[in-house]
Amino acid sequence: MPKLSYLKALNRALGDAMELDPSVFLLGEDIRVAASNLTAGLSSRFGPERVIDTPLSEQAFTNFATGAALAGMRPVIEFQIPSLLFLVFEQIANQAHKFSLMTGGQCKVPVTYVVPGSGSRTGWAGQHSDHPYTLFAHVGVKTVVPATPSDAYGLLVSAIRDDDPVVVFAPSAALGVRDDVDFSTLAPVPLGVGRVARSGRDVTVVALGHLLQDALVVADELAGVGISVEVFDPRTVYPFDVDGLAASVAKTRRLVVIDDSNRTSGFAAEVLALAAERFTLDAPPRRVTRPDGAVLPFALALDRAVQPGRDQLVAAINAVLEDQ
Amino acid sequence: MTADDLGRTAPHAVTVDLYRAVRLIRRFEERAIEFVRSGEIVGGIHPYLGQEAIAAAVCAALTSADVITSTHRGHGHVLARGADPGRMLAELMGRETGLNKGRGGSMHAADFSLGILGANAIVGAAASIATGAAWAYRQQGRDTVAVTFFGDGAMNEGMLLEALNLAALWQVPVLFVCENNGYATTMPVGSAVAGSITARARAFGMPAFTIDGQDPETVLKASTAAVARARSGKGPMFLECLTYRFDAHHTFEHRARLDYRSPGEVAAGRARDPVAIQGARLPERERAAVDSEVEAALDAAAEFALGSAHPDPADPLKYLYAVMP
Numbered sequence: 001m002p003k004l005s006y007l008k009a010l011n012r013a014l015g016d017a018m019e020l021d022p023s024v025f026l027l028g029e030d031i032r033v034a035a036s037n038l039t040a041g042l043s044s045r046f047g048p049e050r051v052i053d054t055p056l057s058e059q060a061f062t063n064f065a066t067g068a069a070l071a072g073m074r075p076v077i078e079f080q081i082p083s084l085l086f087l088v089f090e091q092i093a094n095q096a097h098k099f100s101l102m103t104g105g106q107c108k109v110p111v112t113y114v115v116p117g118s119g120s121r122t123g124w125a126g127q128h129s130d131h132p133y134t135l136f137a138h139v140g141v142k143t144v145v146p147a148t149p150s151d152a153y154g155l156l157v158s159a160i161r162d163d164d165p166v167v168v169f170a171p172s173a174a175l176g177v178r179d180d181v182d183f184s185t186l187a188p189v190p191l192g193v194g195r196v197a198r199s200g201r202d203v204t205v206v207a208l209g210h211l212l213q214d215a216l217v218v219a220d221e222l223a224g225v226g227i228s229v230e231v232f233d234p235r236t237v238y239p240f241d242v243d244g245l246a247a248s249v250a251k252t253r254r255l256v257v258i259d260d261s262n263r264t265s266g267f268a269a270e271v272l273a274l275a276a277e278r279f280t281l282d283a284p285p286r287r288v289t290r291p292d293g294a295v296l297p298f299a300l301a302l303d304r305a306v307q308p309g310r311d312q313l314v315a316a317i318n319a320v321l322e323d324q
Numbered sequence: 325m326t327a328d329d330l331g332r333t334a335p336h337a338v339t340v341d342l343y344r345a346v347r348l349i350r351r352f353e354e355r356a357i358e359f360v361r362s363g364e365i366v367g368g369i370h371p372y373l374g375q376e377a378i379a380a381a382v383c384a385a386l387t388s389a390d391v392i393t394s395t396h397r398g399h400g401h402v403l404a405r406g407a408d409p410g411r412m413l414a415e416l417m418g419r420e421t422g423l424n425k426g427r428g429g430s431m432h433a434a435d436f437s438l439g440i441l442g443a444n445a446i447v448g449a450a451a452s453i454a455t456g457a458a459w460a461y462r463q464q465g466r467d468t469v470a471v472t473f474f475g476d477g478a479m480n481e482g483m484l485l486e487a488l489n490l491a492a493l494w495q496v497p498v499l500f501v502c503e504n505n506g507y508a509t510t511m512p513v514g515s516a517v518a519g520s521i522t523a524r525a526r527a528f529g530m531p532a533f534t535i536d537g538q539d540p541e542t543v544l545k546a547s548t549a550a551v552a553r554a555r556s557g558k559g560p561m562f563l564e565c566l567t568y569r570f571d572a573h574h575t576f577e578h579r580a581r582l583d584y585r586s587p588g589e590v591a592a593g594r595a596r597d598p599v600a601i602q603g604a605r606l607p608e609r610e611r612a613a614v615d616s617e618v619e620a621a622l623d624a625a626a627e628f629a630l631g632s633a634h635p636d637p638a639d640p641l642k643y644l645y646a647v648m649p
Binding site: 025049054055057059060061062063064065066067068069070071072073075090091094095099100101102103104105106107108109110140142162163164191192238239 | 391422423424425426428436441442444446449450452453456458459460461464470482486489493641643644
């Protein structure tokens with residue numbers, strides 16, 4: 001079977017969506033030459049009217065996309081850097097997201113925002129390394145963080161077809177992931193549906209985006225010492241697949257979440273709150289996150305020290321298995 | 325009346341239509357203020373009193389294919405674009421029959437069936453939305469011009485300056501209408517804008533003119549030319565309409581009595597009244613007939629709004645998503 005990389009899967013999703021629907025067009029900085037490679041080949045395939053390079057005016061072009069969506073288009077915006085989402089938080093959370101309710105359902109705003117390279121990019125330091133998916137989930141914007149090439153394809157296609165704004169975080173550390181994929185099986189993946197990435201009995205680990213690979217490696221290692229880890233990939237941060245996680249936890253009755261958000265009010269905090277309200281557990285759940293209020297320091301050892309890692313995950317799993 | 329009709333319509337009919345429009349907005353706002361005082365409208369409003377000529381005349385220059393975006397001070401634009409006064413008033417009262425089914429209120433009134441892409445409560449935000457909509461309609465082969473209304477305060481929002489750049493760069497058929505009423509809330513324009521408003525627009529390579537925003541026929545003439553230019557593919561244009569806000573920034577001022585305009589200045593500002601200016605162009609009897617017509621329409625609007633049901637609180641987040649997650 002051919003290999004498909006995560007980044008190539010996103011690129012393929014864009015091309016397929018544009019082929020299928022003439023109202024889909026791309027907007028962003030340096031996308032004609034495909035500086036991030038997300039849009040490689042699309043400018044020559046679809047022309048400059050559908051692959052539009054913008055000036056460095058993130059706020060205006062994000063609202064521009066909202067206006068185009070109100071007029072019946074399906075814009076996809078690429079943000080090269082995750083922290084640009086802070087710059088356009090108003091335009092997404094306060095404009096695009098609110099139009100449907102505020103107008104009493106008179107309109108829809110089907111815009112997709114894609115960040116090919118969210119989270120730490122190794123050496124890009126404080127202002128280029130954030131992972132703010134929790135912020136969008138908090139305000140109720142549909143938010144997906146694919147972990148695998150097939151999901152990257154399927155979730156991006158679904159995001160573009162969705163009639164609401166959707167933010168797609170493609171973690172930098174996942175872009176190079178390659179899987180054997182039969183291209184004929186690539187298909188839309190519905191928003192809000194998680195998946196059990198590895199079946200197990202003793203503990204459920206919730207892992208999102210690039211951290212799925214870490215969770216799977218840890219699960220493999222622990223299998224060697226007789227610990228059976230189930231890995232649940234929610235795929236969508238909001239809306240969250242409560243039923244999918246509930247089914248997993250009903251079996252394992254133990255829960256650990258690994259999450260590349262800062263700790264306070266992060267995604268992991270939400271999953272743990274959900275567990276407290278809804279699940280019956282045999283031990284208090286644990287979370288592995290970035291520290292409170294973390295700013296990613298530049299030096300590589302410091303950068304790594306701030307990110308949730310495999311050793312912390314192993315420790316958390318051992319802790320919930322020891323707690324009774 | 326549309327821009328296409330202008331040449332053929334008898335000038336007198338235009339005069340009457342403009343008077344009806346400014347009078348309707350004036351009396352709607354005066355009645356809305358009463359409903360704020362009586363508690364039927366909660367949250368207050370930003371009255372459009374004094375600026376009626378701009379909304380009335382710019383919207384008179386448009387065709388049914390065109391679209392507008394509005395502001396927190398948006399009642400005039402929405403009414404001038406043809407929204408039903410009863411449904412508009414019902415929206416201000418938060419009723420289910422309102423334009424937005426009571427989900428938007430004064431600062432978010434929209435009627436997409438009339439090309440009103442919404443009033444926007446974030447200063448300067450709608451300019452880039454209007455630019456995107458106008459661009460999209462052109463891509464679809466539609467003959468649409470977008471008009472975006474905003475105030476002098478918006479001239480200091482970076483997002484608005486970015487929108488001017490995008491519109492000029494991509495030759496988007498959008499008309500920027502700056503209603504310079506002298507104040508961003510309480511901040512005088514002279515203390516807030518360095519250089520000149522139109523010079524900023526011209527710096528992006530689009531024509532920009534300052535006009536008398538109190539005379540409806542002056543505004544109509546300028547906006548008709550600007551809309552025709554945009555429609556012909558020559559790109560965006562900018563009109564600065566000099567006007568004066570007769571009443572409060574927001575009705576909370578009726579109680580707060582903020583001290584930032586002298587009584588003399590307010591009196592001088594109110595002396596150039598667009599309703600009086602346009603009314604003087606009609607024979608007395610005809611003007612009185614329009615006035616009665618407007619009162620009757622607003623009586624009916626009030627009856628409709630006051631008699632309309634409140635939304636059901638059992639489902640407060642209806643319409644939050646086009647597709648419920």
